[in-house]
Amino acid sequence: MREHVTPERRRGTVRDLRRDNRSVLLWSLYFDQPCTRQELSQATGLSPASVSNVIRELIEEGLVAEAGAIDSDGGRPRVLLRMNRDHGYVIGVDVGETRVRVELFDLAMEERARADYPLDPREHGVTVIVDRILAGLSAVLADAGVDSSAVLGVGVGVPGVVEQGDEVLVHGQTYGWEAVPLERLLRAGTDLPLHIDNGAKTMGRAEMWFGAGRGAQHAVVCLIGSGVGATIIAHGRTHRGSTSSAGEWGHTTIMVGGRECRCGAKGCLEAYVGAEAVLDRYGRALPGQDEESALAALLDAATAGEEEAGRVLEETALYLGAGLADLINLFNPERIILGGWAGLLLGERLLPAIRDAARRHSLAHAFSETSIELGRLGPEAVALGAATLPIERFLNGASLSSADRRRSAG
């Protein structure tokens, strides 16, 4: 009861205050390394004394280390601080359509080890995936020589809707998964803290943390591949909605009664601008085994002056622009990032046309305040983004499971 009091976390005691301040300092330091105590004090609004105290704790605990100093001209030099990148590690898992990839990162998000497991396209059974992931975890730990007690957590990006409840459930249309309790299944094989999310959302996170989204408070990361999805960021946080299925931009209706979509509805955006749909709208045969090379061929054909290809792309820009305009009108984001392999391919060529279509379909005021850009990270970033899930938990105050570190000397 009492919906108005939603303590995302217990808050009210003087101790929670410390935890929060600690967290604020960690976030600030994480994204602005190296920096000095003074800068932290300014950035967070905490007094220099408090910064000193908390930082001393963090250094004692090994999360933070001093790293040189800034030369002064008269006066004690400021000491630079940075996160101790070896204090802990995180693992990101990308469960894709054709492979499972497991990557181990240090706190600076430097890759320390990687394991790839190709998937037979006909074999997306749950047990196979779980096996591959668990094998990957062991492999990267062994490879990097990292003990599992030093791992802060594992983030897993999977295709399909991920329902975050008491029990995390995965509904994977493409995989034929229905309410798969992936977390529970993985739990049988590992003790590491697990975070599971939709792969498109983890990729969106990667763009927000390290790519084109850095610094934006309100943004939408659009992912166009064979299908179409989006990550919505409001006030710097991913909007999940009430059952974590928010962001299904691809099934937004842009043409009532229009083309049939694989979701069963008619006129979905995905049925016009998804890679599969674009190729289908073109209709003619194209060289290339897979969608990726076929789409590239379509772009080439248009460049070569092939009329029909040009027309299809022109229309794609129109539809896509209208879809982006919906986001602009509804969310009023400061930035829209176009990603996904098809999004990048199309965007590279069509961005001006897309922007123009978006302008025509959105209100002038909101449009003028929104920038539309291409993603910077490419589709490889799913695992990276997944790995930011445990990082976030860490920055918010979780420590390594084993040692419950308290102040050592009183």
Added chain:
Amino acid sequence: MREHVTPERRRGTVRDLRRDNRSVLLWSLYFDQPCTRQELSQATGLSPASVSNVIRELIEEGLVAEAGAIDSDGGRPRVLLRMNRDHGYVIGVDVGETRVRVELFDLAMEERARADYPLDPREHGVTVIVDRILAGLSAVLADAGVDSSAVLGVGVGVPGVVEQGDEVLVHGQTYGWEAVPLERLLRAGTDLPLHIDNGAKTMGRAEMWFGAGRGAQHAVVCLIGSGVGATIIAHGRTHRGSTSSAGEWGHTTIMVGGRECRCGAKGCLEAYVGAEAVLDRYGRALPGQDEESALAALLDAATAGEEEAGRVLEETALYLGAGLADLINLFNPERIILGGWAGLLLGERLLPAIRDAARRHSLAHAFSETSIELGRLGPEAVALGAATLPIERFLNGASLSSADRRRSAG
């Protein structure tokens, strides 16, 4: 700089902690009056001792009063607490197309006085509006016998986009207002704290606080009148976007290349389901001076079996359902509330058809978790919702301007 540290308000000292706890208690009490200290302790997670302390302060300051007790069977009876509804007052202003309405409420949102000023439809000049508002403020204060020092603040709902910046600017398409610094203009005539927002948004607030939206964390309040808009609530808070123009649902494209909208674009939702658009799509003459009676007549005609009217309404339900489905897919709200005079009129008759169309255009999972309901408050609620703006500020810890009340006896 340092976007990650967004102290919506200074937080970090032990004193801020108290302010926060105080605020949490006020919110809890406000929406669950009367209630006991014990209940508050449970609801907020604060210890009974802290609740006692803070409540004692609040009683001393006159914000809260004891009001009877609950009978016990053995044991000291629990004392009931409620807000002191006369501790302060708020004023809500509804600047509509045809009138300016000013209402004064006590803390229990009981109306204490009202002033109405009809507007000549040809006269929407800024000075006229400002004059009417200021006259209304004086009138309701005099009428209710309330001193302006007892007023916590004034909320103003206006048509058009309200840009919340250092200086609040109003862009009113319908009024022909461009970047009107309404706050500054009003400031010349009153010292009361001012809050200005879009009228559709204040109405949405009213539904969320007192109507069909109570208790929802993620919701969308859709307002259909002559035009179409929406208020998006995420995590219990209105989403404004980066320049406070979020929620322009009416100009979402549901038909690329479709009907021309008054915004200049083609295929906007508003061009299909706004009252003006519905009547226009019907085409034939209808009895009634204004849109409201014309739309009612259209509904009557359909009831009477007039085929074309039935067809227009059927299509309206289809378009509207598709529009709602977009919201469901993008936001995954737990509740959608259909309001506005036209929304209520249409919804009363078409809700099943609208729901069905929404189902067909949204993903099954998200749809099944969303309820679509009619608003409960009617279009009169703009002023009520505007008045919740200063209430919110008050519950968050602002006190009356004059007396900076501190603990009296140490």
Added chain:
DNA sequence: CGGGGTTAAATCACGTCATTAATTAAGTCC
């Protein structure tokens, strides 16, 4: 090379806060 000047960081003293435990208040029931 050593003191004066300057700035950064650590320490100290203080006031505030929420919590637990103990105490007081206000009832019921036999």
Added chain:
DNA sequence: GGACTTAATTAATGACGTGATTTAACCCCG
């Protein structure tokens, strides 16, 4: 009217952030 219950207040305790003060670290200049 005394034993029992439960609510609310008070007291004791520990944790915290802050401003003031002190210590540290480095420059420059003579």
